[in-house]
Amino acid sequence: MIITSRSNNIFKSIKKLNSKSQREKNGQYILEGLRIVKDAIENGGDIEYIVISSDYKGEYIDKVPVYEFDKKLFDEIKETQNSQGIIAVAKLKKNYFESSYLENKKTIVYLDGVSDPGNMGTIIRTCDAAGVDVIILSDNCTDIYNPKTIRSTMSSIFNIPICFDKNQDETVRILKENGFNIICTDLKATKYHYELDLTQKSVIVIGNEANGINDDLLNKADINTKIPIVGKCESLNAAVACSIMVYEALRQKSI
Numbered sequence: 001m002i003i004t005s006r007s008n009n010i011f012k013s014i015k016k017l018n019s020k021s022q023r024e025k026n027g028q029y030i031l032e033g034l035r036i037v038k039d040a041i042e043n044g045g046d047i048e049y050i051v052i053s054s055d056y057k058g059e060y061i062d063k064v065p066v067y068e069f070d071k072k073l074f075d076e077i078k079e080t081q082n083s084q085g086i087i088a089v090a091k092l093k094k095n096y097f098e099s100s101y102l103e104n105k106k107t108i109v110y111l112d113g114v115s116d117p118g119n120m121g122t123i124i125r126t127c128d129a130a131g132v133d134v135i136i137l138s139d140n141c142t143d144i145y146n147p148k149t150i151r152s153t154m155s156s157i158f159n160i161p162i163c164f165d166k167n168q169d170e171t172v173r174i175l176k177e178n179g180f181n182i183i184c185t186d187l188k189a190t191k192y193h194y195e196l197d198l199t200q201k202s203v204i205v206i207g208n209e210a211n212g213i214n215d216d217l218l219n220k221a222d223i224n225t226k227i228p229i230v231g232k233c234e235s236l237n238a239a240v241a242c243s244i245m246v247y248e249a250l251r252q253k254s255i
Contacts, residue, residue, distance in 0.1 A: 053085035113208035121152020
């Protein structure tokens with residue numbers, strides 16, 4: 001049966017998930033596109049159900065309930081202009097940082113107030129590619145379940161542990177007690193990133209796009225470092241800075 005009415009409960013539920021507050025209230029978020037839906041199913045993404053457009057021509061997935069929407073109705077819930085005609089609703093997970101995340105880990109990325117969804121998605125994807133062990137998010141970061149963030153991760157959100165920070169002071173204390181160096185990227189630093197020993201237990205901190213890392217966290221850093229800039233620009237994009245740092249760590253560990 002093809003669903004055609006805007007009064008349908010599934011349609012109304014999905015429309016609400018465009019809002020962060022509703023995603024958190026309902027404990028659900030949206031995935032769009034065949035590849036990411038399949039990746040979510042294969043990697044424990046907790047898909048609750050799938051919605052396809054009446055003109056969907058792709059692979060049929062029968063592992064979870066599937067509902068078919070009239071194309072015009074589907075177009076009202078899709079996020080991308082060139083949609084593949086498939087959307088999944090998944091259970092939202094919010095895991096908080098604890099010391100168990102540090103077992104047998106060496107490279108951690110801590111994001112302090114990263115606010116752009118595209119940057120967040122790119123950082124998650126890059127950390128996955130570079131073999132980062134864990135990502136920790138401060139409580140003022142953008143929502144990782146924002147549809148733009150999800151798309152930007154290209155399924156990497158299912159490949160790397162991501163946890164949320166309840167109390168920054170406590171998190172830093174636990175990290176240091178477990179032998180991790182807190183490394184903050186800071187334009188005022190005197191030591192370049194390639195001069196550091198990133199083969200040791202390291203927490204690479206990336207700050208907010210406009211304001212950088214908060215002063216309290218900078219003051220708690222074991223090492224402040226900077227990336228060389230020889231042109232006229234004042235700073236690097238947060239995702240670019242993170243990429244340079246994590247690939248330097250990977251390079252050093254590969255030597």
